[in-house]
Amino acid sequence: MVFDILLFVLGLVFILISAEIFTNGVEALGHRLNLSTNFTGSVLAAVGTALPETILPIIAIFFFAEGKGHEIGVGAILGAPFMLATLAFPLIGLTVLMGHFLLKKRELALNIETVGFRRDIVFFLFAYSVALFIVPFENEILRIFTAIFLILLYFMYVTLTLKGESNEMEAVEKLYFSPKNPHPNILIIILQVVVALIVMISGAHMFVSGIEKISLHFGFPALLFSLIVAPIATELPEKVNSVFWIFRGKDSLAVGNVSGAMVFQSTIPVGFGIVFTEWDITGLALISGIFAIIAAFLALTLSYVEKKLIPFGLTIGGVFYIIYLYLAVKEFV
Template sequence: MDIIIFLLSFAVILAGCEFFTNGVEWTGKRFNLSEGAIGSVLAAVGTALPETLVPLIAILMLGGDAGAEIGVGAILGAPFMLSTLAIFICGLSVLIFARRRNTRTLHINGHIIRRDLVFFLLAYSLAAIAAFVPPSLGLFKTLLGFTLIPLYIVYTIYTLKTGEVGSSEGLKALYFDSVIKRCIPKKSLDKDCPDPREPATALILIQVFASLGAIILGANLFVNQINEIATFIGINPLILSLIISPIATELPEKFNSMLWIRERKDTFAIGNITGAMVFQSCIPVTIGILLTNWHLNIANKVEFLEAVTIGIALFSGAVLYWRSSHKELKMSGLMLGGVLYLLFFALVIISI
């Protein structure tokens, strides 16, 4: 492992997330998008790309049983991590920024979060059904797989068309725009831009895509370093695919949520996670169902642990749905994710 690359990749992810959240908020303001569209769709899809690449690379390029095992583990590990560790990180963020925020709770739009979780629970339940369907019913499993992408399209359209336009209160200046204004004389800006207070749409999009590219690059470097660590110390591939790789690839969601909690934009913070849960339960799962055997036999130790991750993710999603009926999410409720994660980790250690 190269410690310099390891630290550099971590810094790239963190900086990319800071620029990405800023750019996404400006995108929402420019196109009059709702809070749900900004957090649950734009931010969620963007930051979900790194962990989506892992199973694709494993299944298509590594191939064979090893590629399928790593791919399925990564696919199942993502919703599990989001519904446990990422929620726990939100709870820690509330504690860390309690003095800055003057509160120990998250103030959310429960309608947005509950809508995300309804789609997640539906999609991931279908994924679970497909995983336990006998191999002889392969056609039925394939049909289930083909329902998930249309389901995500419905979710996206509904999210984009509903909800109130997000408030621009507390919106920081676009970082790219601030840099340009420092480098170019004010007179030139006033002449070229009719309203120098507002950044150009093209500049907003450039910042979003540039920061997204930085996040993907940093996540890939980080995962490679994690893989080298696992190989060097001889960690079981199951731990790598179910626990270590998802932790690394879920860093963008965790960082984004921390940044938004710091700025008291709690619906964005939780919506980024729940929106990613919907994405991960639809798009990568479809890849898994169509390109692997996607069958779990609980008599097999590895597949039993994978089945447990499905059960925990669904349970955690259901609890979060119930908690989101209120306008506040208390820190104690968010900490449940950490407890579930530790229980599973202990089960993995005992099982291997």
């Protein structure tokens, strides 16, 4: 038990350190490639930090199919968008509110590029609604076509994000792997990003392993672990990256990191789950999806009202996480 706790803590430390190195590298890469802020945050950073929670269900479904693998895999696939909408978004909102009201270090308005943010949320709402409510899970051929449609939808989103209007990336003060060079070689930048991702995934694996053994020690069911515990661990990179960016005043990167990950998680991993599992979404799994959609829709709605209300719109999603946690514990305990 002591070793599992140490593994848990060490994994968390690895995630925190690698997240700082990763955000630094992604900013430098976006600037070096002359990419927009939206594309850097919503695609580069989002896909990179989404790797841990994407790998988890694939491993569970393919290598633990004889046991609870499919159950854990589907739970992890659905748990990722749920955690992003009801935990990562609220964390951004609370960070802004704390920075404004308590620390007095920033304004209340969340200075994001609303066009990109709304595009992310609309794609997420559409893709995830298709996955939850329209997929004909009893017809294998139609399921395959649905999965292909969702994957193509993501590439359409990437294309629109790349072509969309957005501010250019600002130059990074220094690259950690080349601090004395104001114009580091792109290979050094890529190396830093890759190394950070490897450490991040390793840390997430250690973190999940520690939580899994601790949760099993206390008798947590597989579905409860896959829907609540594992996604909290694997979503840490997005949460930590976004908090770092919020405190540095890079709001578009912070929000895009999460909203872009939501689009990715509602298309690529979901398409994988539709094809390789039964994808019969009911009970708590369905509720998690509905809560994620409602939370995202509320954030989208308030973005049309005023920028000062966006932090509150993001924070509201936390209510659904608390309600869901209560329902889950009530059912399993």
